[in-house]
Amino acid sequence: MLGRLVNERLKDMQPEEVWGDVLPHLAQADLRIVNLECALTNHLRQWSHTRKMFHFRADPKAVRVLQAARIDACALANNHILDYEERGLHDTLRMLRVTGIRHAGAGVNATEAAAPAMLDAVLIEEAGAAPCRVALLSFTDNEPDFSASAEHPGTNYLEISLQQETLARIANSIAQARAQGADLVMFSNHWGANFVERPSHEFRSFARRVIELGADIYHGHSAHICQGIEIYQGKPILYDTGNLIDDYAVHPQLRNDRSCLFKLMFENGKLCRIELLPVSLSVAHVALARDEEFKAISTRMEMLCAEFGTRLMRSDDRLVWQAD
Secondary structure, three states: OOOHHHHHHHHHOOHHHHHHHHHHHHHOOOOOEEEOOOEEOOOOOOOOOOOOOOOOEEOHHHHHHHHHOOOOEEEOOOOOOOOOHHHHHHHHHHHHHHOOOEEEOEEOOHHHHHOOEEEEEEEEEOOEEEEEEEEEEEEEOOOHHHEOOOOOOEEOEOOOOOOHHHHHHHHHHHHHHHHOOOOEEEEEEEOOOOOOOOOOHHHHHHHHHHHHOOOOEEEEEOOOOEOOEEEEOOEEEEOOEOOOOOOOOOOOOOOOOEEEEEEEEEEOOEEEEEEEEEEEEEOOEEEEOOHHHHHHHHHHHHHHHHOOOOOOEEEOOEEEEEOO
C-alpha cells in the first residue's frame, strides 16, 4: 500500500529506500508478484457510491517504488483499487501499462478484469534452464460494489463458495490461462476480513478446491497478518501473506508490523522449496527481521504452518520448507 503516509514519505525518499535490505532478495527472483492495494492517481475525489472508511491513493510517480523492486505483476482485485473512483482505476491501469508492469484482477470491463496476466520466467530443469510461462489470476470477495461488468470498469469479484457456478468460473479461468500457454497458474485472492489469524473451514475447503481445479499456487491476502501455509497435493496454499509496504496502525497482539517475504521455488514444474524471510515493517519501509523480532516471527509461523502439517526449518535469516 503506497498511499497516505507512505505517499508523503516518498517525497523525501529514493524509491529503493522503501525496500531496504530486502531489495537484494527481490532481485534474485525470476518473478516478483504483489497485491497493489491503492490507486496510482492524481484524481482526488473519493469513492462515494457506498460508505467506505479508508481510501488509499498514491501519486502516479509512486510507481517508481514498484520499479525499484522490479515488480513484474500486480494483483489488483481488492477493496481499495477503486477508492478514487473509476478515474483512479483508469489512471492506475495506464501507469502500470506505460511502465511495463503486468496486472490482473481489475480492468475497463469484466472481461479485462478476469483476464490472466501472462509472465515469462525461467525454471531450472535437470537438463538446464527452461522457459516457463506463469499466469496470474486475481480475484476478490471484498467490496462487491467494485465489481466490473460488461459495461463498467472494476474488479474481478468472486464470492467464496463451493457452488457449481463459482467452481465452473474458476475452472474456466484456469483453462483460459492454460490455453494461453501457462505452465504454472497462480490464483491470487484478496479474501476475508482483517486480522484473522487462521483461515476458516470454509476458506480451507475453497482453497483446496481451487488447487483441485488446476491452480499451482494459491496466493491469499487481506488479513494484514501472515497465516499458515498448507501443502496440498504437492502445491502451496498461502492462506495469507500479510503486509509488506504500508503505514497501518499496529495491532498490539497480532503485530501486523511483523511479516514475511514469501519465496516459492519450482523445479521440473513442481514445487521444491519455500523460503520465508521474516521482515519488520515501519511506515514506508521494510527490513529483514533481526534478533528478537526474527525469533518472534519465526516462532509464530512455525506454529501456524505446523497446524497444516507443514514443517519449517530455521536456516540463517529464513525459514525453509523442503519437498521430500
